[in-house]
Amino acid sequence: MSGVALLTIFVLAVFVGFEVVSKVSTTLHTPLMSGANAIHGIILVGAVIVAGEAHTGFELAVGLLATVLSTVNLVGGFVVTDRMLEMFKGRTSRGGHR
Amino acid sequence: MRLSGHAVEVVYLIAAICFILALKGLSSPRTARRGNLIGAVGAVVALVAVFAAKSSDFDHVPAILVAIGVGAVIAVPAARRVQMTQMPQLVALFNGVGGGAAALVALLELAAYSQTAGARHDLLNQAAIAFTVLVGSVSFSGSVVTFAKLQEIMTTRPVILPGAAPLLLAGLAVSAGLGTGVYATANPVLGVLLMIAALTVGVMIVLPVGGADVPIVISLLNAFTGLTVAAGGLVLQNTLLLVAGTLVGASGTILTRLMAAAMGRPVTGVMFGALRGGSTAGSTAVSDRPVRTAGPEDVAVLLAYARKVVVVPGYGLAVAQAQHTVRELAEVLEARGIEVLYGIHPVAGRMPGHMNVLLAEANVPYESLKEMDEVNPEFATTDVVLVVGANDVVNPAAKTSPGAPIYGMPILEVSGAQQVIFLKRSMRPGFAGIENELLFDPKTSLLFGDAKDSLTKVLGAVKDL
Known part of the structure; x- marks a missing residue:
């Protein structure tokens, strides 16, 4: 893919990123940060690709280390965010309170 | 099944849309949990596509699957068991x-x-x-x-x-x-x-x-x-x-x-x-200046005969796991016809929104949680402010001492209220390490101890009144 095409995708994604979180309430700052944190764990895809294409034992070891680290980021991120949000659910189910 | 390069690109697009919807969902309380799930689904879909697309020079699949398994085995229990x-x-x-x-x-x-x-x-x-x-x-x-x-x-x-x-x-x-x-x-x-x-x-x-x-x-x-x-x-x-x-x-x-x-x-x-430069040294010294201490019964009386109470939670609330007790106390006070609000500073705790998460866990109604800008004008008509394990976010040094590390930070202006009660473990300064002048103010009383113990005693005393 050409550099310009990648740059186009980058710039558009910047605007989308600004747009989707611009009106978030402070209540959700922590879960939003944690959820965004989980999303960048998708570097797992990159780690799997480089590990799969490794030619030497050393390259494979580094690739697998990257795979473990990014899995921790991705899986842990989504699980911990879900745990935070579980608590919010408890409150909304009591809807009629006050 | 082997996916072509184009098919993989399409799956990547779907995953990218999932991530956008996830962030969008996470921005609103009602859709947040679903948003997070959509993000997780996007990640799984993309990962499956990578394996399905494996080209001739893609190898070591069992080892990679083991590595993913190891990562998950480390991450899931850590994320499940961590204390708030x-x-x-x-x-x-x-x-x-x-x-x-x-x-x-x-x-x-x-x-x-x-x-x-x-x-x-x-x-x-x-x-x-x-x-x-x-x-x-x-x-x-x-x-x-x-x-x-x-x-x-x-x-x-x-x-x-x-x-x-x-x-x-x-x-x-x-x-x-x-x-x-x-x-x-x-x-x-x-x-x-x-x-x-x-x-x-x-x-x-x-x-x-x-x-x-x-x-x-x-x-x-x-x-x-x-x-x-x-x-x-x-x-x-x-x-x-x-x-x-x-x-x-x-x-x-x-x-x-x-x-x-x-x-x-x-x-x-x-x-x-x-x-x-500038004063960031802070101090761990415990001041020996006189403060006014109060017992749980005194605090109970102040609270029970107020018309409006604002609770200001901080990290001490989180450490003591006192969020359920504070909610119970608020409910007892509300049953007596007292208006109870929570004043939430944006950086109270160790993470933005930390207090909101904790209080939500304790089923505190969303409408009672007031952000700083909303709650600051309320203090003039507030009878009692109950500061539970917070310090820096109510420290007037942020307005008055240009040398303080927190100088310039907007604070909860609790000194506008009639009475201020601090629940504190000790006279140790807060996370930022600066002494809080408000502790020595004549309208301030201090109740020392673990926030949960103190609140439980106050709760019992209010019920006995």
Whole structure:
């Protein structure tokens, strides 16, 4: 893919990123940060690709280390965010309170 | 099943849409949980596509699956079992390992690339590799130091080594030089040196940050890792990594700025304020000036005969796990016809929104939680403010002492109320390490002890009235 095409995708994604979180309430700052944190764990895809294409034992070891680290980021991120949000659910189910 | 290159690109697009919907969903309380699930689904779909697309030179599948399994076995119990008080450092750690993974991926690409570089000289690619290694390593070591500070493995105060500012500048200069070297020559040895230099810089950047500024650093490093992953997408020519990383980088930057604005200071002030000098030393000395202490019964009487009470929660509430007790107390007071509000400072606790998460866990109604701007005008008509384990966020030094590290931070102006009650463990100063003049104010009473014990006693006393 050409550099310009990648740059186009980058710039558009910047605007989308600004747009989707611009009106978030402070209540959700922590879960939003944690959820965004989980999303960048998708570097797992990159780690799997480089590990799969490794030619030497050393390259494979580094690739697998990257795979473990990014899995921790991705899986842990989504699980911990879900745990935070579980608590919010408890409150909304009591809807009629006050 | 083997997916073609085009099919994989389409799956990546679907995953990217999932991530956008996830961030969008996470911005509103009603859709947040579903948003998070959509994000997880997007990640799984993308991962399956990578395996399904395996080309002839894609190997080692069993080993990779084991590595993913190991990662999941580490992450799930940690995320499931963590105490609410320790959530910020766990998020910091997850963020750090993501940045570290991205840096390793870029290093491997550099090694592979250097063997074929003669055929293809792609400066965009080399720049992206240099950026990924540099920023990913900074994010990793910075996050580890943040973790150590929050876990109190090391001091939570700003650490300023002699000559810290010149050292940091030197570190940055060396990193920039090595980064340029990687960019120009694609030499893997320079890549490894760059990683080592950047790891050192990450430590040096975060060490001088302390006190209430740590949450902002977590958010900033999160944005850094996002940008690193985006650059990793350029390196691997992978649109999903590019889009997902950019989304996180952009939204993380916005979030960091919102939080810094909530503290009334620029992000650069948070990061480098301590290096510019100024009083960040703080003090651990326990003051022997006289304060007015109160027993649980005195506090109960003050609360029970008030018309309006504002609860200001802080980290002490989280440590004592007192969120359920405080909600019970509020309900008993409300049953007596007293109006109870919660004043939530944007950086109360160790993470932005930390208090909201805790109080939500205790089923405190959403409408009772008031943000700083909403609650500050309320204090003039408030009879009693109950400060539970908070200190810096109500410290008037932020307005009156230009030398204080928190100077300029907007605070909850609780001194406007008739009475202020502090529930504190001791006279030890807050996270920022500055004495709070408000403790010595004639309208202030202090009830010492663990927040949960104190609240339980107050609750019992109110019920007995």
